[in-house]
Amino acid sequence: MKLLIQPTKIAFWLLLAALLLLPFVTDALLGRGWVRIADFAMLYIMLALGLNIVVGLAGLLDLGYIAFFAVGAYCYALTGSPHLALAFPSLFPGGVHLPFWIVLPLAALVAGGFGVLLGAPTLRLRGDYLAIVTLGFGEIIRIFLNNLNAPLNLTNGPQGISRIDPIRVADVSLNVTQEIFGIALPSVHLYFYLFLAFTALVIFISQRLEKSRIGRAWMAIREDEVAASAMGINTRNLKLLAFAMGAMFGGVSGTLFAGFQGFVSPESFSLMESIMVLCMVVLGGMGNIAGVILGGVLLALLPEVLRHGVVPLQQALFGKTLVDPESLRMLLFGGALIAMMLYRPAGLWPSRVRRRELDTDEAAEKV
Amino acid sequence: MNNTPPLLQLSSIGKQFGGLSALSDVSLHIRRGEIYGLIGPNGAGKTTLFNVITGLYQPNTGEFQFNGKNYKACKPHVLAQVGIARTFQNIRLFANLTALENVMIGRHLRSRAGVFGALLRNLATRNEERAIAKRAGELLHYVGIEKPGQTLAKHLSYGEQRRLEIARALATEPLLLALDEPAAGMNATETENLKALLQMIRASGITVLLIEHDVKLIMGLCDRVAVLDYGKKIAEGVPEEVRRDPAVIEAYLGGGNE
DSSP, rough: OOOOOOOOHHHHHHHHHHHHHHHHHHHHHHHHHHHHHHHHHHHHHHHHHHHHHIIIOOOOOOOHHHHHHHHHHHHHHHHHHTTTHHHOTTTOOTOOOOHHHHHEEEEEEEEHHHHHHHHGGGTTOHHHHHHHHHHHHHEEEHHHHHHHTSSOOOGGGGGGOOOOOOOOEETTTSSSOEETTTTTHHHHHHHHHHHHHHHHHHHHHHHHHHHHHHHHHHHHHHHHHHHHHHHHOOOOHHHHHHEEEHHHHHHHHHHHHHHHSSOOOOOOHHHHHHHHHHHHHHHHHHTTTHHHHHHHHHHHHHHHHHHHHHHHHHHHHOOOOOSSSHHHHHHHHHHHHHHHHHHTTTSSOOOOHHHHHHHHHHHHHHH | OTSSSSSSSEEEEEEEEEEEEEEEEEEEEOTOEEEEEOOSSTTSSHHHHHHTTTTTTOSSSSEEEETEEEESSOOHHHHHHHHHEOOSEEEETTTBBBBHHHHHGGGGGGGOOOOHHHOOOOOOHHHHHHHHHHHHHHHHTTTOOOOOOBBBBBGGHHHHHHHHHHHHHHTTOOOEEEESTTTOOOOOHHHHHHHHHHHHHHTOEEEEEEESSOOHHHHHSSSSSEEEEEEHHHHHEEEEHHOHHHHHHHHHHHOOOO
């Protein structure tokens, strides 16, 4: 008879309790702004996990991944705001106001469709060539969003779309403070819990996919595409599936972003964002879900830590701000990447296989 | 045995790379249950022919018939599906995956779970996964890899890597197992083990096509042999005959300068 509770179970419940308390603790210690930062960190984690499927599992280097985030965000921006009244005044006099929970799956599908759209012409490309094409794709989407305000004002161009409907859960708006069991939950807390649930779902899906027949086939393609196809893997379909699955994660994250922000504009979807997400995957440990989450948290928090820490520190030391936190961020970031490539080439928290592989290599060196 | 139609029938296969004719008018047939050898000097077109049969190259002319059906310009995964499995001259394992995972990937074709199966992990999927892992373990044992299945493929010894490739190919349940120089770089003991393994595979009912440089292995193992030279078939028959064929001797030793 087993009376002992497994340690992993205890760890899980402790983690869950910590995460549930996190917004309150953060709010009390650091201020409400940091809860908002935590919300964004989770959006980034979802993006990084989506990209991890494409890059980490299937080995397809995608430098335009943020485009799928943009597609998801604009899906909700267009269908959940008064904006379309400008383009089609007679058809939608007050704009389209579809409920968030209807838009979400549709946006995921649209983003997945865009994933296939990007995947189909690039099936024969690998490595650097694929990276260039995906980079171009990411830019095309952004430039389209920037310029589709004429002749028909679809995206409102660089001004972006504002007044997007807040997300409602069971008819409760997440945009205002709600009282549940006598506890006041401000908007950022409510979004925190919503995003936490979605992040958990995305982690669950990632894990299930990784340890499945499909996940193995993706890894086979990553390792050797010719051998994979000789073993009967339909590389075309599975690569498209990887692009579509990754894009769907991006689309979901984008939809949540649009509802949370209430405003989207093309500048949120620059190449730099794609690179940030890719860095989260690489820094954390490509192919390892826990590593990717760690990378996402670190890189999402870094600029904020610098912004809130560096300026006061410089003020205290020198009496004025010598280095702007934004440029310091790039400096530190570059340094961190170089250091990582030198000392931890497989990432901060490498996947099981990669760690073993490095261990054995070291053992071999010692002999 | 001669009455049954051959498993693989090639009819005037030709393949050009630009102006270079790598294969011209090659016809041959492989009977069910035999070990068929393909030999020839370097650059004779053996591997090209192999790549045509396994779908890596599309032939410019000719067609081939496998298990009673015609195939032309098929993708490798389609040919794997109908029962042609192969290994590679320069080993192409999934190097950073474990030995077990390598063989499990070979089971991809013969299993069905898709995205929904993976997400729901329902009873059928769990059973299938268990069966895949079990079969993969058996195949590792079958080819004589006794290291733990969790060893990365790239950390296996050279001979084990060759055998792992065979196990991975067998996992696809082929009718025809095509091996591209499986004994290359092996020492005498490893070659002997390989020979025993190939005989065991044939005994289990799988037809074997073998490209090999090691003439001794070919002669001792193959039922019939074809010799390629400059992209043409110059001889075919039982090993003893082929060995004495003047055209073959000339191809291997070069024409005399009399």
